Amino acid sequence: xxxxxxxxxxxxxxxxxxxxxxxxxxxxxxxxxxxxxxxxxxxxxxxxxxxxxxxxxxxxxxxxxxxxxxxxxxxxxxxxxxxxxxxxxxxxxxxxxxxxxxxxxxxxxxxxxxxxxxxxxxxxxxxxxxxxxxxxxxxxxxxxxxxxxxxxxxxxxxxxxxxxxxxxxxxxxxxxxxxxxxxxxxxxxxxxxxxxxxxxxxxxxxxxxxxxxxxxxxxxxxxxxxxxxxxxxxxxxxxxxxxxxxxxxxxxxxxxxxxxxxxxxxxxxxxxxxxxxxxxxxxxxxxxxxxxxxxxxxxxxxxxxxxxxxxxxxxxxxxxxxxxxxxxxxxxxxxxxxxx
RNA sequence: GUCAAGGUGGCGGAGUGGACAAUCGCACCAGACUGUAAAUCUGGCGCCCGAACGGGCUACGGGGGUUCGAAUCCCUCCCUUGACA
Numbered sequence: 001x002x003x004x005x006x007x008x009x010x011x012x013x014x015x016x017x018x019x020x021x022x023x024x025x026x027x028x029x030x031x032x033x034x035x036x037x038x039x040x041x042x043x044x045x046x047x048x049x050x051x052x053x054x055x056x057x058x059x060x061x062x063x064x065x066x067x068x069x070x071x072x073x074x075x076x077x078x079x080x081x082x083x084x085x086x087x088x089x090x091x092x093x094x095x096x097x098x099x100x101x102x103x104x105x106x107x108x109x110x111x112x113x114x115x116x117x118x119x120x121x122x123x124x125x126x127x128x129x130x131x132x133x134x135x136x137x138x139x140x141x142x143x144x145x146x147x148x149x150x151x152x153x154x155x156x157x158x159x160x161x162x163x164x165x166x167x168x169x170x171x172x173x174x175x176x177x178x179x180x181x182x183x184x185x186x187x188x189x190x191x192x193x194x195x196x197x198x199x200x201x202x203x204x205x206x207x208x209x210x211x212x213x214x215x216x217x218x219x220x221x222x223x224x225x226x227x228x229x230x231x232x233x234x235x236x237x238x239x240x241x242x243x244x245x246x247x248x249x250x251x252x253x254x255x256x257x258x259x260x261x262x263x264x265x266x267x268x269x270x271x272x273x274x275x276x277x278x279x280x281x282x283x284x285x286x287x288x289x290x291x292x293x294x295x296x297x298x299x300x301x302x303x304x305x306x307x308x309x310x311x312x313x314x315x316x317x318x319x320x321x322x323x324x325x326x327x328x329x330x331x332x333x334x335x336x337x338x339x340x
Numbered sequence: 341g342u343c344a345a346g347g348u349g350g351c352g353g354a355g356u357g358g359a360c361a362a363u364c365g366c367a368c369c370a371g372a373c374u375g376u377a378a379a380u381c382u383g384g385c386g387c388c389c390g391a392a393c394g395g396g397c398u399a400c401g402g403g404g405g406u407u408c409g410a411a412u413c414c415c416u417c418c419c420u421u422g423a424c425a
Contacts, residue, residue: 019378052378062378107375137377146374153375166381187372187382197375272378296367301378307371 009221010123013130013333016049016139016313017227018305019272019298020237021320024065024094026227026329027132031092033330034128034337042126047118048096049133049142052271054106056098057257060250061273063241064097065089072098077121079114095122102257102268109149112141128337136308145218151204161196169195177202223336225329226315228306233321238298242291245273254281272297 013030015023024046031044048054052062059066070087077084087094095118100106119142122129133139141149161169170189174181180198181189188194229237254277262269264278276294279285309315316332318325 050378051376105376108377109375112375135377137374141374144374149375151375185372185382187380189382191373191381193376193380194373200375267376267379270376270379275378293366297378303369304371304377308373308377311372 009219010119011128011337012119012143012220012222013128013336014049014139014143014222014224015130015132015227016134016136016224016309016315017317018234018302018309019063019134020234020241020302021227021229023132023134023227026225026326027130028090028092029326030130030330030333032090034333044128044130045093045095045122047115047122047129047131048094049115049131049135049139050096051106051108051111051135051138052268053097053133054099054111055102055268055271056100057260058102058253058268058271058274060245060248060253061271063245075121077117079117084114084118102260102262103266105267107153108137108141108146111138112146112149115142134305136305136312140312143218143220143222148201151201154200154203157200157203158196161199164192166190166192166195169199173199173202176206223333224313224315225333226309226313226317227320228317229320234302235299238295238302242273242294242298246291251277272301 015027015030017023027046031046034044050062052058053064055062064087066087067089070089072085072087074083074085084095085098087097096115099114100110115138119129119131131139131142140146161172164172166189169192170181170184173195176199180202184194184198228234250273254274257269257274258281264275269275269278273294276290276297280287280290318329322328
């Protein structure tokens, strides 16, 4: 992946934006037009940049949008001795779904490791990957990398820190790494999860000062396409999508998950479209309440996504309520692809 | 009609004589965030003035009263719910 010259920088097209904007549809559309339009494209494949679609058997709630007969195919790509599969929709390969089962914990680091392999493989086959997703951090980690990503979790440390309050954690961090502690903003300095990770990193660094950094900055030629819509429009789409998912059988999907041994406490079940049902299955919530909560959670999620995208990435935004927007995207992407 | 329990901010729901513009949850607004990121976390949230310490006004169903002081006590009216008729 290390390219000696600028010309050989691998190209990566990114389609991102908040939930319910039709990112995958656009990507599929782009795949089609790019391939059919010109001889330069030997093919386009989609990679999901999403923290929830990695879970098997969670299709409806995470919005994988798989057509009825969609089959998971095994590729000859392997990661840590495990095969990696993909789906094919409209003859386009989609990677990054169904990477783990819902009992497993997941994180950016796991995602990045495997997604890097997938991307490398796509580039080796001289195809253009389109990274599609709404998990900003995951996308950013693929594009720019994360410096401390190779610093592993320390389970026993986490366990011992588990019950400490934010001020206590902050105190511990301040002892280990005063600079880091001082650099935290008011929000993070009160965020137990962040503090624990910061302590984890600080401790790790203290232990191995001499270890050389393995971190390498990535060198990609990438463009960010962002999809958005006015708030009211998005809210309407969210409502419609919820109805759709109810019809598709989200309730049964959850029943199946629970039956197979997945707990509400599992990370996968903290996902939107799933977590809201907990009270319902416990008998303390009506379905209407579930739907109301679900809708609210989706709306709030969109807000957080937009804030993150706006402040963290340099994105070319497209309003999906403009009928011609796919053409605009197409034009832009083609220019970008041909350049250099 | 009688009895009982109630009427608090957009909603739910605390407070039951001063520390109350009123805990908390939801909603809403503005944000943070490089190993759980669909997660986690922060701030704001009656109106007006002020950069800020702060100040002013209006508010706990309506009206009236007691009191230095009332969302909290008393009277009365209106409304809701439950029970008995």
